[in-house]
Amino acid sequence: MKFEKVRWGIIGCGDVTEVKSGPAFQKISHSELVAVMRRTSKLAKDYAERHHVPKWYDDADALINDPDVDAVYVATPPSSHKEYAIKAAKAGKPVYVEKPMALNFAECNEMIAACKMAGVPLYVAYYRRALPRFVKIKELLETKAIGDVRFVSTTQYQTASENVKDSQALPWRVQPELSGGGLFFDLASHTLDLLDFLLGPIKEAQGFTSNQAGYYHAEDIVTGTYRFESGVHGVGNWCFSAFEDVDVNEIVGSEGKITFSTFGNEPIVLTTASGTEQWSFEPPMHVHQYLVETIVAELSGESKECPSTGVSGARTNWVMGEIAY
Numbered sequence: 001m002k003f004e005k006v007r008w009g010i011i012g013c014g015d016v017t018e019v020k021s022g023p024a025f026q027k028i029s030h031s032e033l034v035a036v037m038r039r040t041s042k043l044a045k046d047y048a049e050r051h052h053v054p055k056w057y058d059d060a061d062a063l064i065n066d067p068d069v070d071a072v073y074v075a076t077p078p079s080s081h082k083e084y085a086i087k088a089a090k091a092g093k094p095v096y097v098e099k100p101m102a103l104n105f106a107e108c109n110e111m112i113a114a115c116k117m118a119g120v121p122l123y124v125a126y127y128r129r130a131l132p133r134f135v136k137i138k139e140l141l142e143t144k145a146i147g148d149v150r151f152v153s154t155t156q157y158q159t160a161s162e163n164v165k166d167s168q169a170l171p172w173r174v175q176p177e178l179s180g181g182g183l184f185f186d187l188a189s190h191t192l193d194l195l196d197f198l199l200g201p202i203k204e205a206q207g208f209t210s211n212q213a214g215y216y217h218a219e220d221i222v223t224g225t226y227r228f229e230s231g232v233h234g235v236g237n238w239c240f241s242a243f244e245d246v247d248v249n250e251i252v253g254s255e256g257k258i259t260f261s262t263f264g265n266e267p268i269v270l271t272t273a274s275g276t277e278q279w280s281f282e283p284p285m286h287v288h289q290y291l292v293e294t295i296v297a298e299l300s301g302e303s304k305e306c307p308s309t310g311v312s313g314a315r316t317n318w319v320m321g322e323i324a325y
Contacts, residue, residue, distance in 0.1 A: 124313030182218030
């Protein structure tokens with residue numbers, strides 16, 4: 001499967017597509033955004049007009065079956081990822097799906113099987129795998145800047161936002177039937193997938209979940225422990241009803257440690273017996289762009305491969321399921 005230019009269609013042109021992803025499809029060489037879909041016609045039309053997209057739909061099947069659409073980006077909540085990914089695959093079109101990949105590991109496997117049967121690639125929007133700041137961390141690990149990795153710790157907590165305190169109008173991210181769980185599934189998935197990228201697959205995981213604040217029924221605090229195939233150990237604490245916002249990951253090795261955040265833009269800090277070094281990176285305007293560039297390069301027949309696939313995305317769903325259920 002090789003394209004001279006990849007013509008994209010987006011299913012679900014909501015907030016994430018306004019700046020983070022949508023414009024990137026227009027700015028990348030050999031890539032073009034040709035169609036968008038949203039169930040509300042007025043909103044789909046508005047998005048298309050503002051972003052100069054030639055076609056808009058209020059029906060996903062119409063977009064998927066449009067002969068001018070080569071590849072489909074599914075940017076809806078996780079509850080519909082499986083449905084649209086499988087439909088796109090059956091239409092013979094490569095699929096790029098938002099994270100988390102699906103509601104659970106079983107759905108991920110159905111998506112992988114459908115794409116394999118159709119002979120189309122499946123990519124997942126864990127865009128941090130392609131961002132320069134995290135590629136730098138991988139380089140530090142591969143060059144043994146901290147020696148042999150021993151363990152990784154994650155501490156991520158934040159205040160409860162006002163929009164989760166209204167039980168009559170809860171955001172989809174804390175409705176398990178739409179998201180797979182609470183904010184752990186939406187936010188911690190980024191960190192867990194990033195650790196998979198940096199340290200390899202996790203082979204064992206377990207954890208505890210609770211709801212402490214009572215704003216909604218999904219979990220709002222999670223503690224997880226895991227062991228990687230490499231033998232590295234890991235522990236993570238996530239709380240979504242604390243008094244301040246903290247985001248710290250620390251990879252500790254036999255000769256040093258690397259400290260960094262998942263969501264912030266603080267410098268990466270390398271600490272060894274020789275002292276400390278820091279690296280700062282300017283955040284890109286469209287955070288998906290680096291990853292989408294790898295997808296377009298792969299679909300255009302270049303040797304570059306996308307680092308975030310259905311297989312790697314499914315591993316993250318598996319880990320979250322082992323920790324939370």
